[in-house]
Amino acid sequence: MISLTFAEVARAVAGDLRPAAGADAETVVSGAVDTDSRLIEPGGVFVAKPGETADGHEFVDAAVERGAVLAIVERPVSADVSQIVVADVVTALADLAREVVGRVRARGDLRIVGITGSNGKTTTKNMLARILEGEGETVAPRASFNNEVGAPLTMLRVTEDTRFLVSEFGASGPGEIARLAGLVEPDLGVVLMVGMAHAGGFGGVEATLRAKSELIHAVRPGGIAVLNADDARVATMAQIAQAREQAVRWFGRGPTADVRAEDVDVDADGTTCTVIVDGARLPLRLRVLGEHHVMNALAALAAATALGVAADVAIARLQTLELAERWRMQPLGSSRVRIINDAYNASPDSMAAALRTLAQIAQPTERTVAVLGAMSELGEFSGEEHDRIGLLAVRLNIRRIVVVGAEARRLFISVISEGSWDGEAVFFATADEAYDYLMSELRDGDRVLVKSSNAAGLRHLGDRLGESFS
Structure with missing residues (x-):
């Protein structure tokens, strides 16, 4: 972050500054800002964001131990650090971002x-x-x-x-x-x-x-x-x-x-x-x-x-970029069994694109295997979109279709209904069960796609398979 005084930060976020001993309104901060106390570095600003499972206010001391010199909080905490008390830390984070970017932009x-x-x-x-x-x-x-x-x-x-x-x-x-x-x-x-x-x-x-x-x-x-x-x-x-x-x-x-x-x-x-x-x-x-x-x-x-x-x-x-991001069409395994781990996110469009890529890259002597989990956040469209992906997988002639998780069961049913049976398609309730099956089923020359939304957790299955066949 750019250098700002505590007073300037407090004005930007409309907060109440409470300096710690040895600090005052003119104390300057320029360290990185984060909501994760584990990522705080010396001179940093910790934003104590309340979460669904943990409250950032409980980690202010941990942030201070890692070097935080300022905490943005929704209530004062008993920690030896300067604090700015605001009504909502997420709003304050946005306001501070607007101020910082605006100042840098003003230079032209x-x-x-x-x-x-x-x-x-x-x-x-x-x-x-x-x-x-x-x-x-x-x-x-x-x-x-x-x-x-x-x-x-x-x-x-x-x-x-x-x-x-x-x-x-x-x-x-x-x-x-x-x-x-x-x-x-x-x-x-x-x-x-x-x-x-x-x-x-x-x-x-x-x-x-x-x-x-x-x-x-x-x-x-x-x-x-x-x-x-x-x-x-x-x-x-x-x-x-x-x-x-x-x-x-x-x-x-x-x-x-x-x-x-x-x-x-x-x-x-x-x-x-x-x-x-x-x-x-x-x-x-x-x-x-x-x-x-x-x-x-x-x-x-x-x-x-x-x-x-x-x-x-x-x-x-x-042309120097080798990988878009971890868990996004990430090649793993080896030339013997190639794993494509694309299970960080999934939508109907990205699922279809990944399946088409799997079909495109396999040579005639290589077998295609799709390990598929649920697509999240589709609401009322979920059923029909999972149906569509199941039909596409069969029509692309994917040789083995492994469906994982109760939320993706409709996809499996669609595959069966389309005409994939006799072991070509299998269903497992858990990733561990799917892993055991794949370890016994995969063979030299297989090209394997692992694809699901993040919530389905199949990215970790992809990592396990990649390590096993590396």
Whole structure:
């Protein structure tokens, strides 16, 4: 975080400053801000966030032991540390992020990018950050820090030397993206797609469209909207951009996009294609597994070139990225049995893309195995979407389908109903049971996809399989 006095922090968060012995309102703090006491470093600020299972106020002493010099709390605690008492620490976190980013932006050379979409946010964020790091200090979220806590924590990592802030905006309901993006008013807003992810929380795909559109509403007038030309719902956001005097930069696979791809070819080591950037044709070799990541790469390239990075330079940097993120199409195992662990998150679109990738990369002599768990947050659409994925798995001729967890049982029933039987499809209530089965079933030449939402916990099953066959 940038250097601020205790008084300046207190004013930013509308809190009551209570300095510890030896400190006063003019004491300066510049350390990192965090809600996790285990991550606090000397000189840091600890935000005592109450949680569902633990209350951050109980960990103020632990934060002090790790070097915290200031705690933001909702009630005073008996710890030897300066405290700022606020009505709501999550609101205070957002207010502090707005203040810090605003001060850095006032110097004139900080560029801010916001990214949203039903799928691909984290991968695109990592791709864009990899490109921009070569231009200057770049701050981007760790993992999927994209909610009401994670997004402000990322913003608070900016320093006086930061040139680019890449923010990822997720949402579980209407208004959340507007609040988060409104803290920083991005110069660029990137919208990847509007799909069924979290549709249960939004009330349907049209409500999801309205929620994702909040990012373009938040981009400052005269900024740039980077939009998916292949997604009809995203394309409607051009009207919002034009009304706010924003330029529109299109990416996609179709011929009208400013940044597009042709001649896409997928294998077990990555994806090759020709990228056309404003008419210039350039080769791209993505080491990140999966054809669907081509669209994420196009979005990152569209944003980077809009920020002034030369297309050939951006592509060269992008090609150095080996992994989008842990548990996202992560290759594990060995050439003997290859495990693809993609079980950090799942929506109907990402589940379908992962299954298609599995089918694409397997050679005729190799057997495909899909280990599938539930897709969360689909609400009333859950049943039909699990049905659809079950049908797709059979029609892609996935040779073994292993369904795990009671919440995914309907997917298994759909597979059976579609005509996969006689041991081709099996169901297990727990990941441990599935692991035991797979250890006895997998053989040389198998290509295995592990895919589910985070809540299903199959990412740990994927890790176990990867270690066992490494």
